[in-house]
Amino acid sequence: MVFKKVSRIKIPEATIRRLSLYDRCLEDFLKTGKKVVSSSDIARKCGTNPAQIRKDFAYFGEFGVRGVGYYVENLQGDIKRALGIDRSWNCALVGAGNLGFALLGTDSLAKRGFKISAIFEQDPILVEMGSFQDIPLFSMEEMTRVIPDFGIKIGIIAVNPENAVKVALRLVDAGVKGILNFTPSTIKVPSGVILKNVDFAIDLEGLAFQLNNQ
Amino acid sequence: MVFKKVSRIKIPEATIRRLSLYDRCLEDFLKTGKKVVSSSDIARKCGTNPAQIRKDFAYFGEFGVRGVGYYVENLQGDIKRALGIDRSWNCALVGAGNLGFALLGTDSLAKRGFKISAIFEQDPILVEMGSFQDIPLFSMEEMTRVIPDFGIKIGIIAVNPENAVKVALRLVDAGVKGILNFTPSTIKVPSGVILKNVDFAIDLEGLAFQLNNQ
Numbered sequence: 320m321v322f323k324k325v326s327r328i329k330i331p332e333a334t335i336r337r338l339s340l341y342d343r344c345l346e347d348f349l350k351t352g353k354k355v356v357s358s359s360d361i362a363r364k365c366g367t368n369p370a371q372i373r374k375d376f377a378y379f380g381e382f383g384v385r386g387v388g389y390y391v392e393n394l395q396g397d398i399k400r401a402l403g404i405d406r407s408w409n410c411a412l413v414g415a416g417n418l419g420f421a422l423l424g425t426d427s428l429a430k431r432g433f434k435i436s437a438i439f440e441q442d443p444i445l446v447e448m449g450s451f452q453d454i455p456l457f458s459m460e461e462m463t464r465v466i467p468d469f470g471i472k473i474g475i476i477a478v479n480p481e482n483a484v485k486v487a488l489r490l491v492d493a494g495v496k497g498i499l500n501f502t503p504s505t506i507k508v509p510s511g512v513i514l515k516n517v518d519f520a521i522d523l524e525g526l527a528f529q530l531n532n533q
Numbered sequence: 534m535v536f537k538k539v540s541r542i543k544i545p546e547a548t549i550r551r552l553s554l555y556d557r558c559l560e561d562f563l564k565t566g567k568k569v570v571s572s573s574d575i576a577r578k579c580g581t582n583p584a585q586i587r588k589d590f591a592y593f594g595e596f597g598v599r600g601v602g603y604y605v606e607n608l609q610g611d612i613k614r615a616l617g618i619d620r621s622w623n624c625a626l627v628g629a630g631n632l633g634f635a636l637l638g639t640d641s642l643a644k645r646g647f648k649i650s651a652i653f654e655q656d657p658i659l660v661e662m663g664s665f666q667d668i669p670l671f672s673m674e675e676m677t678r679v680i681p682d683f684g685i686k687i688g689i690i691a692v693n694p695e696n697a698v699k700v701a702l703r704l705v706d707a708g709v710k711g712i713l714n715f716t717p718s719t720i721k722v723p724s725g726v727i728l729k730n731v732d733f734a735i736d737l738e739g740l741a742f743q744l745n746n747q
Binding site: 331332333335336338339340401402403404408410416417418420421422424425427428430431432433472473496497498499503511513515517518519520521522523524525526527528529530531532533 | 545546547549550552553554615616617618622624630631632634635636638639641642644645646647686687694710711712713717725727729731732733734735736737738739740741742743744745746747
């Protein structure tokens with residue numbers, strides 16, 4: 320299967336999110352030793368339907384082999400390549416507070432190829448520690464130097480909301496190309512920089528909606 | 534505008550997520566004193582397009598007033614009702630670790646109607662504190678009594694991954710109807726209980742995809 324973006328058609332964000340889910344399902348299939356799967360197999364595991372899966376894959380080119388299905392390992396490789404996670408991404412975590420430590424405490428980001436290679440913090444007492452879990456800790460002022468030096472492309476903002484805008488500006492100035500913003504602050508980025516806001520309330524609202532419509 | 538679910542058609546999750554975003558945009562319009570908006574106004578603010586907005590709204594019934602647009606306050610009320618956030622939801626936070634404290638440290642959940650009314654924790658030293666920010670802290674064993682007593686319908690799991698499955702079982706036994714799972718553990722819930730998994734890596738993967746396809 321040739322899994323590449325077939326045209327300049329804008330791929331819906333929901334499709335991208337589902338690709339991430341398919342990838343996780345395929346991981347499970349691999350663990351159980353399954354080598355070939357149908358779109359129905361994937362659909363059952365992911366809680367979606369085969370038509371949706373075929374539609375999502377169609378954005379990237381050809382389908383699996385007719386009458387055979389998808390080779391799990393190949394398909395997973397194709398999805399990872401499409402998502403851009405067939406490589407590892409150096410990330411900077413800005414803010415060593417509760418959320419920052421929660422992110423550092425999980426290996427789920429590293430497992431998916433997102434490596435936190437530097438932490439930036441404004442509290443000088445924390446900065447003096449020098450490192451946390453072998454990840455170097457820097458002051459905010461060192462961003463401009465460290466980000467290009469470490470080849471960091473993604474910045475994760477986990478500071479107090481009132482500092483988020485300033486931090487985002489600094490990250491962009493230092494050469495970051497993508498920002499994941501965990502604060503409720505509205506951040507603006509120049510074109511060429513991608514911003515994603517994480518808002519836990521949105522997940523709870525989705526839950527509330529389903530509870531209301533059962 | 535009559536904003537109600539018009540049929541038993543399954544509404545896409547992406548539509549629900551966008552409703553949450555529209556609601557936030559309308560909030561901004563209200564703050565600036567704007568009373569009537571067009572779908573183009575909303576689209577510009579939310580970074581989507583008017584056709585998408587009309588399509589999303591169509592799941593819930595009639596459009597705005599032709600030639601006039603949408604009355605911001607009414608539309609926001611309708612969206613909140615559709616999402617089930619025209620009321621407040623009592624939630625239980627399970628796990629007073631870094632992530633738990635990060636959630637407690639933000640008012641963005643409370644602002645959207647999700648009130649953390651009890652915290653459950655397994656560390657007896659923390660439980661002995663009795664409360665945190667005026668929210669009562671209980672041992673895991675007290676879940677069965679406290680959850681119905683407090684009218685809690687939603688459980689937020691922020692414990693160590695290895696305890697997530699056990700916690701989910703306990704929450705469901707105690708009468709919780711919706712679970713937001715922040716751990717990477719795979720949780721299964723009986724029918725009638727809604728589960729949503731939060732996975733920060735999915736947001737990073739969306740970012741990586743866009744960085745790769747600029």
